[in-house]
Amino acid sequence: MAIKRDFPVFSERPGLVYLDSAASSQKPSVVLEALDDFYRRHYANVHRGIYQLSEEATRAYEGARAQVAAFFGAGAADLVFTRNATEAINLVGRTWGDLLEPGDQILVTVMEHHSNLIPWQQLAGRKGASIVWADIDDQGRLDLEGIARLLEAGGVRLVAVTQMSNVLGTVNPISWIAEQAHRAGALLLVDGAQSAAHLPLNLASLGADFFAFSGHKLGGPSGIGGLIARPGLLEEMPPFLGGGEMIREVWLDRATFADPPQRFEAGTPAIAEAVALARAVTYLDTLGIAELWKAERQLTERLLDGLDALGLPCFGPRGEDRAGVASFNLPGIHAHDLASFLDLRGIAVRAGHHCAQPLMRRLGQAATARASLFAYSDAADVDALLSALAEAKAFFA
Amino acid sequence: MSLLENLYREIVLDHYRHPRHYGPLEGAERFPGQNPSCGDHLVLYLDRQGDGPLRLAFEAEGCAISQASASLMADLLTGTSADRAAELARAFIATLHGGSVPEELGDLAAFSTLAQLPARIPCALLPWTTLLSALSPDRPAADPAAP
Numbered sequence A: 001m002a003i004k005r006d007f008p009v010f011s012e013r014p015g016l017v018y019l020d021s022a023a024s025s026q027k028p029s030v031v032l033e034a035l036d037d038f039y040r041r042h043y044a045n046v047h048r049g050i051y052q053l054s055e056e057a058t059r060a061y062e063g064a065r066a067q068v069a070a071f072f073g074a075g076a077a078d079l080v081f082t083r084n085a086t087e088a089i090n091l092v093g094r095t096w097g098d099l100l101e102p103g104d105q106i107l108v109t110v111m112e113h114h115s116n117l118i119p120w121q122q123l124a125g126r127k128g129a130s131i132v133w134a135d136i137d138d139q140g141r142l143d144l145e146g147i148a149r150l151l152e153a154g155g156v157r158l159v160a161v162t163q164m165s166n167v168l169g170t171v172n173p174i175s176w177i178a179e180q181a182h183r184a185g186a187l188l189l190v191d192g193a194q195s196a197a198h199l200p201l202n203l204a205s206l207g208a209d210f211f212a213f214s215g216h217k218l219g220g221p222s223g224i225g226g227l228i229a230r231p232g233l234l235e236e237m238p239p240f241l242g243g244g245e246m247i248r249e250v251w252l253d254r255a256t257f258a259d260p261p262q263r264f265e266a267g268t269p270a271i272a273e274a275v276a277l278a279r280a281v282t283y284l285d286t287l288g289i290a291e292l293w294k295a296e297r298q299l300t301e302r303l304l305d306g307l308d309a310l311g312l313p314c315f316g317p318r319g320e321d322r323a324g325v326a327s328f329n330l331p332g333i334h335a336h337d338l339a340s341f342l343d344l345r346g347i348a349v350r351a352g353h354h355c356a357q358p359l360m361r362r363l364g365q366a367a368t369a370r371a372s373l374f375a376y377s378d379a380a381d382v383d384a385l386l387s388a389l390a391e392a393k394a395f396f397a
Numbered sequence B: 001m002s003l004l005e006n007l008y009r010e011i012v013l014d015h016y017r018h019p020r021h022y023g024p025l026e027g028a029e030r031f032p033g034q035n036p037s038c039g040d041h042l043v044l045y046l047d048r049q050g051d052g053p054l055r056l057a058f059e060a061e062g063c064a065i066s067q068a069s070a071s072l073m074a075d076l077l078t079g080t081s082a083d084r085a086a087e088l089a090r091a092f093i094a095t096l097h098g099g100s101v102p103e104e105l106g107d108l109a110a111f112s113t114l115a116q117l118p119a120r121i122p123c124a125l126l127p128w129t130t131l132l133s134a135l136s137p138d139r140p141a142a143d144p145a146a147p
């Protein structure tokens, strides 16, 4: 309840039960104020003007880079701002991916979001590389032996895996995967779109070579996210998009390029959004991300116990490696109809394939309903969902 | 209970669980339709019998709204002329967008309450837009008739 007070949407829309934070989170007022303040008092383009205002804007933008990087345990030079996690993953596919050779393999898993799948399919198509994939077990945990086996075969150059499934809620053992990948001479890209908003993270020790995240899922504005690379890695990579800001010197027929991270940030970036994202991560730091994760674990148990008690089939593991995401179905009715029933009661859940069609096929589901939690979610939200589901069960019986 | 829940209770759930005109139709052409944003699939079987009265059937995988809409559509349009079917389709589509509700739509008139849930309008539309493109003169070639 206390945290909800920091998010204006809940007083603007009393009665809203927002359980779709895995798709995008609501915004705390400090983030809205940061946007407003920046546009009112400090706004100009960055890295361009010699006047004071542009100097201020540049300082705010680069300060935001340092704060956001620090939140993840990384250095500012290793953080490239992108629009979102999707763009960060595509950046790797289009730059580092250029170094792949025909016959190389990219290892993905069956639980990946399309954002961590399509860019690799496209890369494989361009380079004559191939996709190999790891399965999940019946609980929705990764088949680690399968990963080890695929790596042992020796052809894998990149492992691309999510840290937290947006459908199953599974938290994957990234450090273990990193070790295996590195031993096999492969790099590891971690899709942190979900985990960045929930898990205490220290990229310095996680072992990922690349980490992609979106600001909008952790209380920040839409239109800003990032790619964090292992120190030194960005240096070796060719540019992504071409244009202003990313150059060192330009002639009519050629150019040399700036050092990272500017090399990967062509054009005017999302300046105010970066500043507001930094405010979002300092807000989460104040709440304490480890505390939030503990609270989320408890609330997740309440949700999963409730779904069990209702007898609804629900996917994903039980235990410490389970985040606040619950995908479920009400037998005999389609997830969309269920979601509409809940919507009429002010309860927002997602229904559909969740941008994870291979996983849905693996689970044998055309669609599921999905409830997901964030810092502001509380027992009242979970209980409202569970009692509406009890009603739905009777209604659709 | 809201109008929308009434729609489910009185019409949609019945047609969802007991769809009419369901399954392949001998001698008919086959027209697939889909709703990529939600993954609903539908196959419309249409037999124009030359220029005679239409025969329709469908198969679908998707939500109750889209299935009930298809079932009611097949019911309403079986035996009508192609021109009349297109006219009714346009009338139904107008209803979903807040137009007046003509009596000739029968049970489908109740779908006008979907205005409360605009996100579900594409579900109700899927069978009808598939039909209109099947009837249009410049339609893409249909799949060969299913046995």
Ligand SMILES: Cc1ncc(COP(=O)(O)O)c(C=O)c1O
Pocket (backbone or CB within 6 Å): A022, A023, A084, A085, A086, A087, A113, A115, A116, A162, A164, A165, A166, A191, A193, A194, A214, A355
């Ligand atoms: C696991 C996962 N990866 C990637 C994404 C893509 O995030 P975005 O659309 O912000 O790029 C999402 C968002 O839904 C996600 O849940």
